[in-house]
Every structure is written in C-alpha cells, then in structure tokens.
Amino acid sequence: MPNALQLTGVSKSFDGFKALSDASFTVKWGEVHALLGENGAGKSSLMNIAAGLYAPETGELLIDDNKVQLKGPADAARERIGMVHQHFKLVKPFSVAENILLGLPRSDGSHRKRLRETERLIAEKAEQIGFSIDPKKTVADLSIAEQQRVEILKVLLAGAKILILDEPTAVLTDQEGERLLSTVQGLARQGAAVILVTHRMADVKRFADRVTVMRGGRTVETLDPQQVSIADLVKLTVGESLPAPAHARSEPGPALLSVRGLKSPEIGGRRILDGIDLSLRGGEIYGIAGVGGNGQSELANVLMGLPEPSEGEIALEGFGDLRTADMDQRRDLRIAAIPADRYGLALAGGLSIAENFAIGQVHSGRYGPFWLLREGRAREETQAAVERFDVQGVRNVRQKAALLSGGNAQKLVIAREFSREPRIVLAHSPSRGLDVRAGAAVHQRLLAARDSGAAVLLISEDLDEVLALADRIGVMSAGKIVAEFERPADRQAIGKAMVDHV
Amino acid sequence: MDLLASWLGNVPDFAVPYALAALGLILTERAGVLSLGAEGLLLAGALASIGTQLAFGVAGLSLLAGMAAAALVSILFAVMVIVLRVNQVIAGLTLVFFCQGLTSLLGTLLEWTNQPIRGLPALALWPLSELPLVGKLFHQNLMVYLTVPIFLGVVWYLNRSTSGLRLRAVGENPQAADAAGIPVLAYRFAAVMAGSALVGLAGAYIAVLSTKMWIADMSGGRGWIAVALVIFARWSPWKALAGAVLFGCIEALIPQLAAAGVRLPQYFVLMTPYAVTLGVMIWVALGGRQNNAQPGALGEPYVREERR
Numbered sequence: 031m032p033n034a035l036q037l038t039g040v041s042k043s044f045d046g047f048k049a050l051s052d053a054s055f056t057v058k059w060g061e062v063h064a065l066l067g068e069n070g071a072g073k074s075s076l077m078n079i080a081a082g083l084y085a086p087e088t089g090e091l092l093i094d095d096n097k098v099q100l101k102g103p104a105d106a107a108r109e110r111i112g113m114v115h116q117h118f119k120l121v122k123p124f125s126v127a128e129n130i131l132l133g134l135p136r137s138d139g140s141h142r143k144r145l146r147e148t149e150r151l152i153a154e155k156a157e158q159i160g161f162s163i164d165p166k167k168t169v170a171d172l173s174i175a176e177q178q179r180v181e182i183l184k185v186l187l188a189g190a191k192i193l194i195l196d197e198p199t200a201v202l203t204d205q206e207g208e209r210l211l212s213t214v215q216g217l218a219r220q221g222a223a224v225i226l227v228t229h230r231m232a233d234v235k236r237f238a239d240r241v242t243v244m245r246g247g248r249t250v251e252t253l254d255p256q257q258v259s260i261a262d263l264v265k266l267t268v269g270e271s272l273p274a275p276a277h278a279r280s281e282p283g284p285a286l287l288s289v290r291g292l293k294s295p296e297i298g299g300r301r302i303l304d305g306i307d308l309s310l311r312g313g314e315i316y317g318i319a320g321v322g323g324n325g326q327s328e329l330a331n332v333l334m335g336l337p338e339p340s341e342g343e344i345a346l347e348g349f350g351d352l353r354t355a356d357m358d359q360r361r362d363l364r365i366a367a368i369p370a371d372r373y374g375l376a377l378a379g380g381l382s383i384a385e386n387f388a389i390g391q392v393h394s395g396r397y398g399p400f401w402l403l404r405e406g407r408a409r410e411e412t413q414a415a416v417e418r419f420d421v422q423g424v425r426n427v428r429q430k431a432a433l434l435s436g437g438n439a440q441k442l443v444i445a446r447e448f449s450r451e452p453r454i455v456l457a458h459s460p461s462r463g464l465d466v467r468a469g470a471a472v473h474q475r476l477l478a479a480r481d482s483g484a485a486v487l488l489i490s491e492d493l494d495e496v497l498a499l500a501d502r503i504g505v506m507s508a509g510k511i512v513a514e515f516e517r518p519a520d521r522q523a524i525g526k527a528m529v530d531h532v
Numbered sequence: 533m534d535l536l537a538s539w540l541g542n543v544p545d546f547a548v549p550y551a552l553a554a555l556g557l558i559l560t561e562r563a564g565v566l567s568l569g570a571e572g573l574l575l576a577g578a579l580a581s582i583g584t585q586l587a588f589g590v591a592g593l594s595l596l597a598g599m600a601a602a603a604l605v606s607i608l609f610a611v612m613v614i615v616l617r618v619n620q621v622i623a624g625l626t627l628v629f630f631c632q633g634l635t636s637l638l639g640t641l642l643e644w645t646n647q648p649i650r651g652l653p654a655l656a657l658w659p660l661s662e663l664p665l666v667g668k669l670f671h672q673n674l675m676v677y678l679t680v681p682i683f684l685g686v687v688w689y690l691n692r693s694t695s696g697l698r699l700r701a702v703g704e705n706p707q708a709a710d711a712a713g714i715p716v717l718a719y720r721f722a723a724v725m726a727g728s729a730l731v732g733l734a735g736a737y738i739a740v741l742s743t744k745m746w747i748a749d750m751s752g753g754r755g756w757i758a759v760a761l762v763i764f765a766r767w768s769p770w771k772a773l774a775g776a777v778l779f780g781c782i783e784a785l786i787p788q789l790a791a792a793g794v795r796l797p798q799y800f801v802l803m804t805p806y807a808v809t810l811g812v813m814i815w816v817a818l819g820g821r822q823n824n825a826q827p828g829a830l831g832e833p834y835v836r837e838e839r840r
Contacts, residue, residue: 104713119708121701132701133712141693
C-alpha cells in the first residue's frame with residue numbers, strides 16, 4: 031500500500047519543554063495505524079502537527095510522498111486530513127448541521143440552501159456508515175458519544191481521507207467504543223488512512239493493522255500488533271526497567287489516614303471514583319500509579335479538601351472524617367498539600383513570594399492579629415525558608431511568585447507546606463514539568479518527610495517517579511485501586527495492571 | 533394629545549443612536565471581543581462627521597466619515613486585544629479616555645466647537661405621516677428610515693448567512709472555529725472594525741443630525757448606555773432595538789415633562805436606563821439562564837498553540 035501521510039524528524043517544544051524530539055511516523059492508505067503511548071508521550075502534539083494546528087520546529091510532512099507545508103487547519107483540510115480531537119471542537123449552541131457546515135469548503139447558493147444540503151449530506155453519510163443522528167438537533171443536547179459522531183461526520187464530510195482520532199474511546203462505554211472502532215476500521219477498508227491515538231492495548235490488538243509506540247516525545251518502534259505480545263507493547267510504552275535509586279526501606283508506623291469505599295456520585299452510569307480503599311501509614315510513601323484520567327485528580331481533590339462530591343469514608347487518625355476539616359484545621363493537623371496545578375491552586379502568582387509563603391499561617395495569627403500583618407516577620411521567615419529549601423531565582427522575597435520558574439515555584443510550595451513538620455503529605459504530580467535536578471530535589475523532600483515519620487501519598491502519572499519513591503504502590507484504573515505492589519515492585523507487572531483494567 | 537404626539541415624534545431621534553451603537557457592539561461581541569469603548573467611538577464618529585460637514589456640507593458624506601473615523605480608531609483597539617491579547621476590559625476603557633481627550637483637543641484646536649450646521653430635512657412618509665397621533669413618527673430624517681434596513685441587514689448577516697455563522701462560531705468557540713479552518717483573528721478584526729463603524733455612525737448621527745454642532749464630550753454617556761443595552765438585550769439585535777426605543781422614549785420624555793411643568797430630577801431620568809439594566813441582569817442571574825445568550829468566548833483572547 032502506498033504511503034498516505036509521513037512525518038519525519040519532527041521536533042516541537044512548549045515553553046522550553048521538549049514535547050517532541052525527532053519523531054517520525056508513517057501511515058499508509060487503507061490501514062488503521064495505532065499511535066500508542068503513555069500520557070505526555072507526545073502523541074497528541076504529533077497529531078496536532080499533522081492537523082496543522084501546531085507548527086513543527088524541525089521535520090517534514092509528506093502527503094502521498096510529496097512534501098507539504100501546513101499553515102493551519104484549513105491547509106490540512108485541503109490535503110484531506112481531518113482530526114477528531116480528544117476534547118471535541120464543537121460549537122455547543124449550534125445545530126449539528128451548522129457545526130458541520132462550518133468545516134465544509136465554500137460553495138455557492140444561499141445559506142439556507144447550503145444548510146439544507148448539509149443536512150441531506152449528514153443523513154446520507156450517517157446512513158452509509160451506520161450512525162443515527164438528527165442534523166437539526168443542538169449539539170449541547172447530544173450525549174458525548176453522539177457529539178463524537180458529529181465530529182467524525184464533520185471530518186468525513188469535509189472530505190478527509192486521512193483520519194486522525196485522538197483517544198476516541200476514552201469517553202465512550204465499551205460497547206460504544208467497539209462500535210466506533212469497527213466503523214472506523216470499515217472506513218480504512220474502503221481506502222482511507224486512519225490514525226488511532228490511544229493508550230489502550232486491547233484496542234490496538236483488535237483493531238490496528240500497525241502500531242507505532244511513542245515514549246518521551248520520540249517514536250520508538252513501529253510493529254505489527256499481531257506479531258507482538260501485550261507484555262512487549264507495555265515494555266515499549268513504559269520503557270526499560272531502571273534500577274530504582276537506593277533508599278532505605280522504611281519502618282512503617284500505624285495507619286494515619288484510612289480511605290474506605292470512596293465513591294463519586296454516579297453520572298451516566300459511571301462513577302469517576304468507584305470504591306477506593308487505601309490506608310496511609312506514617313513513615314511510608316504510598317504511590318498511586320495509573321494512566322491519567324482514571325480518577326487521580328478527583329481523588330487528589332477529595333483528599334486535599336477541594337470541592338468534589340464523594341461518599342464513603344476518609345478517616346484521619348485522631349480527628350474523624352477528613353472532609354469536615356476546613357483549611358485552618360488542616361493546617362493545624364499538619365496536612366501538607368502539593369496540588370498538581372501549582373500556579374492555579376498552590377500559589378497566587380500576582381502576590382509576592384513572602385505573601386505566598388506566609389499565607390498559610392496568617393489566619394492562625396502567626397503574623398499578627400487580624401488588623402495587623404507583621405510583614406517584617408513574614409519576610410524574615412520566608413527568607414530563611416527560601417534558603418533552607420534552596421528556592422533559586424529569588425532576588426527579593428517581595429518579588430512576584432509568578433516570576434519563579436516551575437521548579438522553584440514548586441520548592442516554594444514545599445517550603446510553605448513543610449514549614450510545620452507535616453504529619454501527612456498529599457502530593458499530586460509533584461515533579462511534572464520540572465527538570466531532572468529540580469525533580470530530584472522535590473523527591474528528596476518527600477523522602478525526608480517520610481523519614482521523619484510523615485505519611486506521604488504520591489499520586490503520579492510518571493511511573494518512574496512512583497517506582498523510585500514509593501514503598502507501596504497502588505495502581506489506579508477506572509476509579510479503583512486495582513492492584514497493590516510492595517517495594518521493590520516489578521515495573522512490567524505494574525504497567526500491565528495499569529492497562530489491563532482499562 | 534398634542535403632548536403625546538410630539539413626544540412620539542421625538543422618540544426616533546433619541547432611539548436611533550442607541551440602536552445603531554448597540555447593533556455595532558453586538559456585531560463585535562458576537563465574534564467574542566468585548567467592546568467597552570463605545571463612548572470613545574461615538575465621539576470619534578461625531579467629531580469626524582462634524583469636520584466633514586463643516587468642510588463639505590454633505591450630510592451623507594459626513595456620516596460616512598464618522599463611520600470611517602471610528603473604524604480607524606478601532607484598529608488600535610483591535611491590534612491591542614486581538615494581536616497583543618491585552619485585557620479587553622482595560623483596552624476598552626483606555627480607548628474611551630483616549631478618544632475623549634483626543635476629540636476634545638482636536639475640536640478646540642480646529643475651532644469646530646459650537647459651530648452650528650444644517651442637518652438633514654425631515655422626510656414625511658406619506659400617507660403614514662398623515663395618521664393621527666403617530667403621524668409625527670413618520671416625519672424623520674432619512675437616516676432614521678435607513679436604520680431599519682441596516683438592522684435587517686445585520687440580523688440577516690448574523691443569522692442567515694454562512695459568514696455570519698462563522699463569525700458566531702468564532703465568538704462561541706474559537707478553538708472549534710480554528711479547527712474548522714476559519715481564520716479566527718481575521719474574523720475578529722473585521723467584526724471589531726465593522727461594529728465600530730456602526731457605533732461611529734451613531735456618533736455621527738448625534739452630532740450632525742441630532743445636536744447639529746460639536747460640543748466636547750457631547751456623547752454624554754450614551755456609549756455606556758449602549759454597552760448596558762447589549763447586556764440588557766442578551767446580544768439579540770431585535771431586543772436591543774426594543775431597548776433602544778424604550779430608552780429613547782425615556783429620554784424624549786425629559787423635555788416633554790419639563791414643558792408640561794412636571795418637575796422630575798434630570799439625573800433621575802438619566803439614571804433609569806442603568807437601573808433597568810441592573811434589574812435585567814439580576815433577573816437573568818436569578819433565572820440561571822445567563823449562559824445561553826452570552827457568546828461563549830466573550831472577552832477571551834485566542835491563541836492557537838496554548839497548552840492547558
């Protein structure tokens with residue numbers, strides 16, 4: 031089969047973070063080609079380049095073996111490339127037909143005639159590929175699965191022959207997902223080139239003709255999924271086992287925080303958190319591994335006291351239900367929280383470093399009564415903490431926190447949260463986006479907290495991080511802890527547990 | 533009875549600037565650009581039209597000059613908020629103060645202040661103009677009548693044309709519009725300029741056809757009322773027209789009441805449009821339906837390669 035779309039030597043970075051380096055990928059006419067990788071492996075970035083949304087820094091794009099430059103999605107559409115994004119690009123208040131008309135090439139006739147013609151085309155195409163959809167309905171009133179069908183019809187009717195589907199089954203139930211993938215397979219059999227971006231091994235095995243594995247912004251290998259075992263695919267996606275850095279096995283103390291049967295309310299037959307059981311013991315790091323989007327963020331929200339509906343038990347030793355504690359009580363209970371969104375939740379970028387540091391204890395009266403803020407004291411203590419926690423790039427503690435780089439911002443968060451000997455540390459992706467050195471510094475802090483007897487919960491999508499730090503590892507999938515491992519844990523076994531239950 | 537008739541006859545003169553300005557703002561804001569600079573654009577349109585009128589004495593040309601001046605000034609605003617992604621509220625407010633200062637300065641320097649001009653004669657629409665009571669409604673200048681087709685045209689464009697669909701898509705969900713191959717920034721730029729031209733036309737109307745002279749800051753807060761009117765009308769042109777007529781009625785009432793000897797504080801009457809707008813906003817918020825009318829991306833700058 032001839033090549034449809036080829037990307038060679040593509041690199042791309044965002045704010046200094048290298049999302050893609052020297053990635054290459056080829057899809058042929060008539061095949062379903064899966065692009066497999068963990069979250070953050072660069073799959074979506076690479077496909078956004080193919081769809082003309084991002085401009086690559088280096089590398090070439092070839093269509094039918096001819097070099098092409100895409101200046102935008104309109105160019106991509108002209109080259110018959112269509113992408114169904116993970117987060118749908120639909121105008122919610124518009125009807126199905128209006129949404130699809132937006133993406134169609136300009137044609138003659140009145141708007142009303144065109145709209146009617148579009149409605150006819152939708153009905154015809156939907157019939158042809160076995161979708162049922164009412165073109166006059168408003169998109170906001172459609173279910174997620176229906177909205178996805180609209181997206182697919184949109185790219186097909188715009189004339190796409192190279193079809194990119196970004197995590198199409200992530201939002202669907204199993205049956206819906208299977209129906210969708212067989213439809214898509216049918217399109218490939220009729221000659222289209224289909225790229226299936228996914229992290230689900232099962233979908234790859236069942237529906238893909240070839241698979242390219244991505245890891246850390248690089249394309250690792252292209253294989254025939256029938257010739258390779260799931261275990262080998264897992265090994266390729268998560269990487270070779272690295273020896274974990276040596277750190278002494280801890281002596282766990284009693285359970286400080288016990289979570290029993292933690293559930294989110296049911297929405298559309300699914301629960302984001304679906305019965306979490308775990309217990310955090312003093313002097314131990316409990317790592318939660320898993321593919322992103324399996325309820326980790328929601329779990330972190332519940333535990334950190336952010337608004338998140340839940341039922342079940344979260345018992346804190348010597349206190350009771352943790353959810354009834356307000357932020358002041360949490361501070362008094364010495365619960366440290368390191369949220370994933372450090373600029374959104376942990377720091378107020380427009381305030382100074384000293385203010386960000388002191389804010390945790392302003393309420394408790396450490397910096398004076400309510401009518402007086404002892405700024406001098408706050409600044410002195412911040413200065414001391416900045417030095418102790420090695421926060422770099424601080425010329426003056428009065429400068430804005432937003433000016434700190436990611437790593438130093440995170441160190442500032444830790445300096446504040448650890449300023450009162452934490453008993454419990456809740457950390458969500460604490461080293462995401464940090465360079466190796468800053469990440470290592472964060473890890474040292476977590477280990478030090480553990481060694482001084484704190485119970486540490488580490489939620490991370492970075493398996494290396496979890497393997498390196500955690501004494502026990504729980505694998506989270508579809509809102510449950512599906513497997514637990516003791517240190518030293520087998521990387522392959524964890525990787526398999528991560529994907530098997532999806 | 534006479535009082536009522538002359539009151540009705542004065543309503544269009546007050547309502548037309550509101551209607552045109554609100555329509556222009558709706559056009560801009562439907563593309564997702566929050567335009568708070570209406571007060572400044574009114575003044576830009578007013579000054580340019582007065583200058584043209586003094587030089588050439590052709591009202592049609594003066595109105596066009598007002599539109600062009602406002603569109604020109606809005607390029608500055610568009611570059612700030614669309615290209616440089618400056619906060620749209622701040623850029624809009626800045627535009628107002630800039631225009632207030634600049635038009636006052638130019639008006640004085642060029643000695644255009646208080647020079648009376650001839651506007652347009654009233655045209656009687658026979659036989660409607662002979663009707664009892666409402667007859668005076670049809671003794672208006674040409675621009676009042678033209679407002680109706682302008683409204684029809686813009687409404688047609690927004691709701692019945694493919695280009696209007698694209699413009700609304702840009703205002704609702706620029707990511708989706710971009711993915712569909714619509715040039716988001718170009719649409720926004722055009723929407724700002726076209727909408728501002730309509731606001732400029734409103735300013736020219738006030739200066740050349742209504743007040744018939746240039747006075748510094750002569751827009752007198754009408755731009756702000758137009759901003760409020762757009763919110764009041766939930767970004768719907770027809771509701772904005774209704775609101776403009778309502779506010780026109782209130783404003784036309786002031787001289788009538790004074791003539792009839794009713795003493796009502798002038799500021800009370802001037803406050804009414806804002807009070808009504810506040811009331812409508814509270815009513816909408818209580819109803820919890822505010823999300824279905826406001827353009828989804830209003831006030832949000834768009835940049836393609838932003839990672840979240």
